[in-house]
Amino acid sequence: MTRYQHLADLLAQRIEAGLYQSGERLPSVRTLSDEHSVSISTVQQAYHLLEDRQLITPQPRSGYYVTPRKHTPPAPAISRPAQRPVEITQWGCVLDRLNEEPDSDAIPFGSGSPDMCQSTMAPLWKAMTRLMQAQDSRVLNYDPVYGSLALREQVARLAIDSGCHLNPADIIITHGCHEALMVAIRAACQEGDIVAVESPAFHGIMQKLRGSKIKVIEIPTDSSTGISVEALKLALEQWPIKAVMLVPNCNNPLGFIMPEQRKRELLSLAQCYDIAIIEDDVYGDLAFEYPRPITIKSLDTDGRVLLCSSFSKTVAPGLRVGWIAPGRYFDRVVYMKYTGTGASASHPQLAIAEFIKSGGYQTHLRRMRKYYQQNLEKFTCRVREYFPCGICVSRPQGGFMMWIELPEHFDSVRLSLELSEAKVQFVIGSLFSASGKYRNCLRLNYGLPYSDKVDQALRKLAKAVECAMLECQMQIAEENRQAHANR
Amino acid sequence: MTRYQHLADLLAQRIEAGLYQSGERLPSVRTLSDEHSVSISTVQQAYHLLEDRQLITPQPRSGYYVTPRKHTPPAPAISRPAQRPVEITQWGCVLDRLNEEPDSDAIPFGSGSPDMCQSTMAPLWKAMTRLMQAQDSRVLNYDPVYGSLALREQVARLAIDSGCHLNPADIIITHGCHEALMVAIRAACQEGDIVAVESPAFHGIMQKLRGSKIKVIEIPTDSSTGISVEALKLALEQWPIKAVMLVPNCNNPLGFIMPEQRKRELLSLAQCYDIAIIEDDVYGDLAFEYPRPITIKSLDTDGRVLLCSSFSKTVAPGLRVGWIAPGRYFDRVVYMKYTGTGASASHPQLAIAEFIKSGGYQTHLRRMRKYYQQNLEKFTCRVREYFPCGICVSRPQGGFMMWIELPEHFDSVRLSLELSEAKVQFVIGSLFSASGKYRNCLRLNYGLPYSDKVDQALRKLAKAVECAMLECQMQIAEENRQAHANR
Numbered sequence: 023m024t025r026y027q028h029l030a031d032l033l034a035q036r037i038e039a040g041l042y043q044s045g046e047r048l049p050s051v052r053t054l055s056d057e058h059s060v061s062i063s064t065v066q067q068a069y070h071l072l073e074d075r076q077l078i079t080p081q082p083r084s085g086y087y088v089t090p091r092k093h094t095p096p097a098p099a100i101s102r103p104a105q106r107p108v109e110i111t112q113w114g115c116v117l118d119r120l121n122e123e124p125d126s127d128a129i130p131f132g133s134g135s136p137d138m139c140q141s142t143m144a145p146l147w148k149a150m151t152r153l154m155q156a157q158d159s160r161v162l163n164y165d166p167v168y169g170s171l172a173l174r175e176q177v178a179r180l181a182i183d184s185g186c187h188l189n190p191a192d193i194i195i196t197h198g199c200h201e202a203l204m205v206a207i208r209a210a211c212q213e214g215d216i217v218a219v220e221s222p223a224f225h226g227i228m229q230k231l232r233g234s235k236i237k238v239i240e241i242p243t244d245s246s247t248g249i250s251v252e253a254l255k256l257a258l259e260q261w262p263i264k265a266v267m268l269v270p271n272c273n274n275p276l277g278f279i280m281p282e283q284r285k286r287e288l289l290s291l292a293q294c295y296d297i298a299i300i301e302d303d304v305y306g307d308l309a310f311e312y313p314r315p316i317t318i319k320s321l322d323t324d325g326r327v328l329l330c331s332s333f334s335k336t337v338a339p340g341l342r343v344g345w346i347a348p349g350r351y352f353d354r355v356v357y358m359k360y361t362g363t364g365a366s367a368s369h370p371q372l373a374i375a376e377f378i379k380s381g382g383y384q385t386h387l388r389r390m391r392k393y394y395q396q397n398l399e400k401f402t403c404r405v406r407e408y409f410p411c412g413i414c415v416s417r418p419q420g421g422f423m424m425w426i427e428l429p430e431h432f433d434s435v436r437l438s439l440e441l442s443e444a445k446v447q448f449v450i451g452s453l454f455s456a457s458g459k460y461r462n463c464l465r466l467n468y469g470l471p472y473s474d475k476v477d478q479a480l481r482k483l484a485k486a487v488e489c490a491m492l493e494c495q496m497q498i499a500e501e502n503r504q505a506h507a508n509r
Numbered sequence: 510m511t512r513y514q515h516l517a518d519l520l521a522q523r524i525e526a527g528l529y530q531s532g533e534r535l536p537s538v539r540t541l542s543d544e545h546s547v548s549i550s551t552v553q554q555a556y557h558l559l560e561d562r563q564l565i566t567p568q569p570r571s572g573y574y575v576t577p578r579k580h581t582p583p584a585p586a587i588s589r590p591a592q593r594p595v596e597i598t599q600w601g602c603v604l605d606r607l608n609e610e611p612d613s614d615a616i617p618f619g620s621g622s623p624d625m626c627q628s629t630m631a632p633l634w635k636a637m638t639r640l641m642q643a644q645d646s647r648v649l650n651y652d653p654v655y656g657s658l659a660l661r662e663q664v665a666r667l668a669i670d671s672g673c674h675l676n677p678a679d680i681i682i683t684h685g686c687h688e689a690l691m692v693a694i695r696a697a698c699q700e701g702d703i704v705a706v707e708s709p710a711f712h713g714i715m716q717k718l719r720g721s722k723i724k725v726i727e728i729p730t731d732s733s734t735g736i737s738v739e740a741l742k743l744a745l746e747q748w749p750i751k752a753v754m755l756v757p758n759c760n761n762p763l764g765f766i767m768p769e770q771r772k773r774e775l776l777s778l779a780q781c782y783d784i785a786i787i788e789d790d791v792y793g794d795l796a797f798e799y800p801r802p803i804t805i806k807s808l809d810t811d812g813r814v815l816l817c818s819s820f821s822k823t824v825a826p827g828l829r830v831g832w833i834a835p836g837r838y839f840d841r842v843v844y845m846k847y848t849g850t851g852a853s854a855s856h857p858q859l860a861i862a863e864f865i866k867s868g869g870y871q872t873h874l875r876r877m878r879k880y881y882q883q884n885l886e887k888f889t890c891r892v893r894e895y896f897p898c899g900i901c902v903s904r905p906q907g908g909f910m911m912w913i914e915l916p917e918h919f920d921s922v923r924l925s926l927e928l929s930e931a932k933v934q935f936v937i938g939s940l941f942s943a944s945g946k947y948r949n950c951l952r953l954n955y956g957l958p959y960s961d962k963v964d965q966a967l968r969k970l971a972k973a974v975e976c977a978m979l980e981c982q983m984q985i986a987e988e989n990r991q992a993h994a995n996r
Contacts, residue, residue, distance in 0.1 A: 113844065120654050120847065138649045150648075151641040157634050162625045162825035167607050197684050197829075200851035213700060226851070233848035338649035342684075342854040357600065360607065361720035364687035364713070367829040367854055 025060055026067035030075075031400075033068065037077055037088055038403055048078060048086040076407050094406055098276075098414040098427040100250065103221040103240035103459055107261060110232035110456040116225055119453075125445065129479035131466040132447040136422065138338050139471065142389045145382030146337065150373040161369045167360050169195020169345070170371040176378040177345050183313060184271075184306060185320030186329070192347050194359055195366050198339065199304045199332035202346040204230050205362060206328040207267075209354035210298040211236055215264040217300075218257055220249045222425070222454030222463070224274045227267055227302065238456045239263065245416050245425070248273065248280035251287045258295045265298040271315050272305035275425045275454055275465040277418025279315045289321050296326075298351070303331045304344075307387055309420035310395045325349030333374055335421065336387060341370040394422045394469055401468040404477065408484035410491055422469030425451075428487060431494050432462035441486055446479045512547055513554035517562075518887075520555065524564055524575055525890050535565060535573040562964075563894050581893055585763075585901040585914040587737065590708035590727035590946055594748055597719035597943040602922075603712055606940070612932065616966035618953040619934040623909065625825050626958065629876045632869035633824065637860040648856045654847050656682020656832070657858040663865040664832050670800060671758075671793060672807030673816070679834050681846055682853050685826065686791045686819035689833040691717050692849060693815040694754075696841035697785040698723055702751040704787075705744055707736045709912070709941030709950070711761045714754055714789065725943045726750065732903050732912070735760065735767035738774045745782045752785040758802050759792035762912045762941055762952040764905025766802045776808050783813075785838070790818040791831075794874055796907035797882045812836030820861055822908065823874060828857035881909050881956055888955040891964065895971035897978055909956030912938075915974060918981050919949035928973055933966045 023031075036042055049057070054065045069086055072078045078086045119132070153161055160170075168174065174190035181188045196202040203226070211217060213235040219227065221240035231238055239261060242253045249268055257263060266288070270280035280288075292299050301318050309315050319329035328351055332344030343366070348355040377383045398418055405415055405426070416425040428434070434450045441448070451463025470476050510518075523529055536544070541552045556573055559565045565573045606619070640648055647657075655661065661677035668675045683689040690713070698704060700722040706714065708727035718725055726744050729737045736755055744750060753775070757767035767775075779786050788805050796802050806816035815838055819831030830853070835842040864870045885905055892902055892913070903912040915921070921937045928935070938950025957963050 116847070117843070120843075124653075135651060138646070143649075147641065147644050151638065154634065154638040154641050159625070160827070161637075162630075162827045164622060164826045166611075197850040197854075201849065204849050229844075230848045233844060339651045339852075340647070340649045340855040342850075342852070356604070356607075357716075357720060360603070361717045362688065362691050362849060363684040363829075365685075365826075365829070367684075367857065368827040369856070370854065 026064045026071065029054070029058060029060060029064060029068040030071040033072060034075070034077055034403060035399070038399065042088050044088055044090050046088050047084070048088065050085060075404070095409070095411075095413050095415045097417050098245040098425065100244045101221045101242050103242065103455065104457055105239070105253075105257065107216045107237040107239045108457045109237055110228045111458060112225060112453055112456070113229060113232065115450065115453055116229055119449070122447075128442070128445040128447050129470070129476055130447050131470070131479070131483070132449045133467045133470075135339055135467075136335050136337075136390070137393065137469050137471060140386070140389050140393065142382070142386035143337075145380060146373060146377045146386075149376040149380075150369070153369055153372055158372070160372060163368065165365045165368045165371065167356065167365050169193070169366055170368060170375060172375040173343070173371040174345075176375045180307075180378065180383075181347070184303065185316035186347070188347050192352070194346050194348065194352075194355055195371055196332075196344040196346055196359065197363055197366055198334055198342045199302065199330050199344040200226065201359070201363060202330035202332065202344045203227060203300065203302060205355050205358040206300045206330055206346060206348060206351070207231060207234050207236070208358045209348060209351040210265050210300065210328060212264075216261055218254055218263050218266040219456070220268050220273065222275055222451065222460050223267075224269060224302070225453040228456055231267070240456055240459075243276065244278070245276045246278050247284060248278050249288070251284060251291060254288070255291055258291065258297070263295070263297055265300055266292065267300040267302070269302040269305070270318060271303055272309050272418070272420030274305060274421065275416075275423050275449075277416050277421055277423055277425065279309055279311070279419040282316060285316070285318045286321060289318055289327075292326060293324065299327045301327055301329050303329060304335050305421035306331065307336045308391060308394060308422070310391055311419065312391070319347060319349075322349060325351075328355070336390065337374065337377070337383070341374065342367070343370045343374055391420070394420070397422070397468050397470075397472055398424070400472050401466075401480075404480055405484070408481050410484070410488040412491065413487070422467055424466045424468050426464050426466065428462045428464070429491060429494065430462055431498065432490065434461055434464050437464075437486055437490055441483060444482055444486075446482050448483070513551045513558065516541070516545060516547060516551060516555040517558040520559060521562070521564055521890065522886070525886065529575050531575055531577050533575050534571070535575065537572055562891070582896070582898075582900050582902045584904050585732040585912065587729050587731045588708045589729055590942065591944055592726070592740075592744065594703045594724040594726045595944045596724055597715045598945055599712060599940055599943070600716060600719065602937065602940050603716055606936070609934070615929070615932040615934050616957070616963055617934050618957070618966070618970070619936045620954045620957075622826055622954075623822050623824075623877070624880065624956050624958060627873070627876050627880065629869070629873035630824075632867060633860060633864045633873075636863040636867075637856070640856060640859055645859070647859060650855065652852045652855045652858065654843060654852050656680070656853055657855060657862060659862040660830070660858040661832075663862045667794075667865065667870075668834070671790065672803035673834070675834050679839070681833050681835065681839075681842055682858055683819075683831040683833055683846065684850055684853055685821055685829045686789065686817050686831040687713065688846070688850060689817035689819065689831045690714060690787065690789060692842050692845040693787045693817055693833060693835060693838070694718060694721050694723065695845045696835060696838040697787065697815060698751050703748055705741055705750050705753040706943070707755050707760065709762055709938065709947050710754075710943075711756060711789070712940040715943055718754070727943055727946075730763065731765070732763045733765050734771060735765050736775070738771060738778060741775070742778055745778065745784070750782070750784055752787055753779065754787040754789070756789045756792070757805060758790055759796050759905070759907030761792060761908065762903075762910050764903050764908055764910055764912065766796055766798070766906045769803060772803070772805045773808060776805055776814075779813060780811065786814045788814055788816050790816060791822050792908035793818065794823045795878060795881060795909070797878055798906065799878070806834060806836075809836060812838075815842070823877065824861065824864070824870070828861065829854070830857045830861050878907075881907070884909070884955050884957075884959055885911070887959050888953075888967075891967055892971070895968050897971070897975040899978065900974070905955075909954055911953045911955050913951050913953065915949045915951070916978060916981065917949055918985065919977065921948055921951050924951075924973055924977055928970060931969050931973075933969050935970070
């Protein structure tokens, strides 16, 4: 990052924090030049950049002023999905996503990958290389079906941070959280069952349920506190629900952390109706707050929680190392794991175990939490600047996913097609509903390194949204006019 | 290997090949010393070794003679399993196997792993190390759900050797053959279906069927020509069978290669009854004959064969790289793969692709084919020497698995418990039947490097078999006596 960009970011943060208020005059170029020991031209360039970002406005012969601020867009309201079990659709859209040609020119706001370029990854690379150089024979051999003991010990240690007291023998290593979730479903449910999910919910989870011939009931979910325990209770009274599947910490896609009290209430409800809880904690270690939030599993007294996680979001997805602590479903999960894929690969397990044991993982987490939080601040600021009024934006408390809700009639599928030509990719909201709701929503990965290219892509996206919203409004107005004329 | 061991092996091979016949006098120590340009004491040591192995017998003041030969034990007769669909049992025994504490002192005749210590593995280690040293970012990233294109291209190239003309787009990389078989079952069958299998059949396959709530019908199988097409036809006439699942090349556990004509007949039958064929070719590249035998898939004209394989038996199981060419079931297999585990790990795929592309894999295969064939010769020779009469031994045509059939009432479970204390491990035969048949059989991995320790373990096994057979005979005699007395 150049000096002027650095200065511009600093000033933007001050504006963001209210140190320079809306409409207020900013310090003169000379003052800033003295204050930050930079050249006059550096300050000028920084001001031009902020002007480009519409954060400040020049007044001829007077200086720069903070652009009168737009209001922060509200968070999405609690969702209102269909209150009955439905067959899951949307596989076609997921497949389209899988079939997308990788395009290194495109800006992948739709990606589910973390940033993997930080220097704190170095100890992991070293551990991986060392095992190879030593021609460690464990790399070639079958691991136990439970996974490497070295890694299970480290996972048990890490789990303490989320309030869980697990033994290595309680844990099974899996091929990413993907496999953990699948074996959890197959262990706790059968064909024809009904499972309750958050709404919106991660499309991967829903496709797994579909593949297991399970119906889902989508439960209203608040974008800051999570699944509505009250609505879940109503659903449990009405339907023979077998399990609830959720991402209570740094939710995907909404980013909330479910408050501890709600977690307790949810567990009580599950105990009362004797259902299983499949808890996906894959983003949990990336909570901005520290110490990290507890898992529902940490409150579990009778083994009904199947806790699933992985190192795909905290470290790297390509290593395919996940894990499950399945409580009372342990034996069934072992069976599903054995019949599904047999043992997991040894090398990445050993390397990650070493990465954790040496403290490298924790250092990396500290870096990533800070990185994502800073990126979120930039993103939120730019979204507010660039996007039109009338949208809602989630307030992520961890992870790297942002959820944007556009007006009700908006078609994000059309927008997605239009923007993929302009090399801007995002995930359409309807993927996050069993029945195709949230067509007016989008999910963005704000974890991308914030470059000029990313900034331009975000502008393009905002511009396209603005145009589409205008079109949409005109269409509605026209429809109203015709309806009025026909009356 | 020392000089005298080398000479002893050479002489053993000559005896084996009939160059020195049963009871014939062997050349004098001096003659051999001259002939092979080795010292007198080397020849003496070689002769002592052969004497220990009971291959030759000293006659005082006359020299060494070939020990009068035992007859080669016959191959097992065609199997006669129950001719009706059955629920699969045996999970308990499989789990016991999975839970066995690894014991580096024990001789693992029960292992399913190939020998991975040959120098032809060096290029693979190099490729794996290089990717790590270069910090190749592909290692960390999600691969496409289909797997790495680089590897799919190489798999398509290799498939030509088995008569298959595949495109990379016909292939999906999986987490070992384990996952390939599981997605094949889930793509071609449903809960409650019936699937035909060989008998004996690999326990991993049967547990996958059990996990999918599928019944099996075990089809009589010949130890040298494979599944009885006639018996399969009778079963198809009688039951609504959905698929047949088999290992036609270098079968596990019997080691046969199904003759090409039989493969054609099986395919015609499958076409006639419109069933799927799930073909496990995981040992196919290890056939002793060259060029390697064709797959049934290579004869397939309407996409009904799901060909499953991996690099677990040819290279190393710990890398967990397998693949499937699922024909007309492609879309369903992609779905099952996505919902089951998502993408596969990138690093081992890239390394194996490089290993094949550079020719290293083919060099390794040549070495391994020869190695296993030589090991088989040694093993067969020793089994004949050490084991009592009254047993049947398979005649493997590739791979590294040997099947030994003991008299009908023999209990290999008891033998297994007894021998595991003596640090000798093997797989009990009943694991290879859905309904617990083959309790009188055992499977041995003859791919272990043939050391003195391995030799001693084989002797221990043979001795224990002999004792148990004697006990068994005495018990039967006693029962007959009592039955006679009670008459």
